[in-house]
Amino acid sequence: MKHSAIDLAAELARFRTDLPVEAAATPPSSWYTHPDVLARETETVFRRSWQYACPTDRVAAPKSYVRVDVAGDSYLVLRDRNGTLRALSNVCRHHAAQLLEGAGCVEQLVCPYHGWTYDLDGSLRSARDMGALADFDRQRFSLPQVPVEVWGPLVFLHPGRPARSxxxxxxxxxxxxxxxxxxxxxxxxxxxxxxxxxxxxxxxxxxxxxxxxxxxxxxxxxxxxxxxxxxxxxxxxxxxxxxxxxxxxxxxxxxxxxxxxxxxxxxxxxxxxxxxxxxxxxxxxxxxxxxxxxxxxxxxxxxxxxxxxxxxxxxxxxxxxxxxxxxxxxxxxxxxxxxxxxxxxxxxxxxxxxxxxxxxxxxxxxxxx
Ligand code: FES
Ligand SMILES: [Fe+2]
Structure with a gap:
């Protein structure tokens, strides 16, 4: 669908937050229909809040993982060999292929594209035929991690920097x-x-x-x-x-x-x-x-x-x-x-x-x- 341009700041300002509920009006319909509002939500709401990831049961065993897509980014919530729960980026550091789908159990993370292999703690273990490259420091090609937390039966991850647990x-x-x-x-x-x-x-x-x-x-x-x-x-x-x-x-x-x-x-x-x-x-x-x-x-x-x-x-x-x-x-x-x-x-x-x-x-x- 084609959307006409809106003045985003003006549309956001139209909603009054200072009234008792009996006197307030609901947000304008553009909040529900315009892609600019969704883009702003992605940036300021979803990337700055704790997001539900999966049931704790599903990553109880070492080497189990669940893929979770949040606000345009893909993560692997997994339990490494030592039992540490992690939320790793699901994007290969070589040419950005996504590493895994769905959920399951893995020994290591092998990229389906050219076979770069990562340990379950996110470190790059092997990169085929990359040995002779100049300035290639494998340590600097680990998968980025974001905060992850177990709360009773639920696991949450935070795509940014949480102010509180x-x-x-x-x-x-x-x-x-x-x-x-x-x-x-x-x-x-x-x-x-x-x-x-x-x-x-x-x-x-x-x-x-x-x-x-x-x-x-x-x-x-x-x-x-x-x-x-x-x-x-x-x-x-x-x-x-x-x-x-x-x-x-x-x-x-x-x-x-x-x-x-x-x-x-x-x-x-x-x-x-x-x-x-x-x-x-x-x-x-x-x-x-x-x-x-x-x-x-x-x-x-x-x-x-x-x-x-x-x-x-x-x-x-x-x-x-x-x-x-x-x-x-x-x-x-x-x-x-x-x-x-x-x-x-x-x-x-x-x-x-x-x-x-x-x-x-x-x-x-x-x-x-
Ligand atoms: S994109 Fe992953 S190995 Fe090339
Ligand atoms: Fe209902």
């Missing part, structure tokens, strides 16, 4: 999610949803304080006590909580078997959500793929994952999660078409949408710096 940034959330530290929580499944919408449309949908649940998710609404839905704001994240409805059913069972006493939905700026209910933890990790495209990655952990009963429970639970997700995908794609139409520019926040306003304010602050 994940543990510091999310300390109050760790307390709220404390049960996720239980060793029984095991990663059992990953599902990806490609969606034709700007990444923020999906986040906004998540942060409306339950406003859309009763209207869009009839199945889910009957299982939650929507009157008690609450949102709590913290510095760089927020938490929505809702108890389960007393008479709720889930596949012929008391729904509390699935969500326990209730659900906790945590959003971590900018693009990660953690959902905690019953014996389950899952992510909604929103990866921008273009100004009007994103992919949402769901990783699922269950605390009981062995045996026939657990298997059936997991299957039914994943199915219920997918039903809700399909409804969200359809509405997010509808919103993207809407913000792209000339008739729409800005909207207003419902009173329950304070979490969404918090997201837009943090974003505005970062986009303007």
């Amino acid at each position: 994940v543990a510091e940034e999310l300390a109050p959330l760790a307390a709220l999610l404390a049960p996720t530290d239980t060793p029984e929580l095991r990663h059992v499944h990953r599902r990806r949803y490609p969606i034709q919408c700007n990444w923020k449309v999906f986040i906004d949908n998540y942060l409306d304080g339950g406003y859309h649940v009763a209207h869009l998710h009839h199945g889910l609404a009957g299982q939650l006590e929507m009157g008690a839905y609450a949102t709590q704001l913290f510095e760089r994240f927020n938490v929505q909580t809702c108890p389960s409805a007393r008479a709720a059913e889930f596949h012929g069972r008391d729904f509390r078997a699935r969500i326990g006493g209730g659900a906790l939905y945590a959003w971590i700026h900018p693009n990660l959500m953690l959902n905690r209910y019953g014996d389950i933890l899952d992510t909604n990790w929103v990866v921008p793929l273009g100004v009007d495209r994103c992919e949402v990655v769901f990783d699922y952990w269950f605390s009981a994952s062995e045996g026939e009963d657990a298997r059936r429970f997991i299957e039914a639970s994943l199915e219920a999660s997918d039903d809700v997700q399909q409804e969200d995908v359809a509405i997010c794609e509808s919103v993207q078409r809407g913000v792209s139409s000339r008739s729409y520019d800005t909207g207003r926040y419902a009173r329950s949408e304070g979490g969404m306003y918090q997201f837009h304010r943090l974003l505005a602050e970062e986009l303007r710096r």
Whole structure:
């Protein structure tokens, strides 16, 4: 699609961050449709924040790796021979071929192009027929590394220089999610949803304080006590909580078997959500793929994952999660078409949408710096 030029600074300045939510207007539609805004986000938001990388389980063993692409750069999160977790650049220092795809287990990193070989600590071990070159110091051709941190069942990496550790940034959330530290929580499944919408449309949908649940998710609404839905704001994240409805059913069972006493939905700026209910933890990790495209990655952990009963429970639970997700995908794609139409520019926040306003304010602050 061809986009007309915009005055980026002026478009960013149009959004007011100094009002109470009852008086504020949402960001202009250009924030959701113009590639200049996405380029600025890449630079000032994604490259300057901790980014979810993968479940800790997937890089538990020495020599295991997962490729993660963040904000235009490709990384390998891996555990080296000594058990040290690293996030290395996935780009060969010779002519820039990418070293590995997907995930797996490797002895060393061998470039598919001309065969330069790196150790799992990133050092260049061999470079075929390069011995006679002038001024070629192998030591200076290691793969660059970025900060990486394990936070309970999740691994994060930071594409830049973090001001604080994940543990510091999310300390109050760790307390709220404390049960996720239980060793029984095991990663059992990953599902990806490609969606034709700007990444923020999906986040906004998540942060409306339950406003859309009763209207869009009839199945889910009957299982939650929507009157008690609450949102709590913290510095760089927020938490929505809702108890389960007393008479709720889930596949012929008391729904509390699935969500326990209730659900906790945590959003971590900018693009990660953690959902905690019953014996389950899952992510909604929103990866921008273009100004009007994103992919949402769901990783699922269950605390009981062995045996026939657990298997059936997991299957039914994943199915219920997918039903809700399909409804969200359809509405997010509808919103993207809407913000792209000339008739729409800005909207207003419902009173329950304070979490969404918090997201837009943090974003505005970062986009303007
Ligand atoms: S690009 Fe990797 S060895 Fe040439
Ligand atoms: Fe939803």
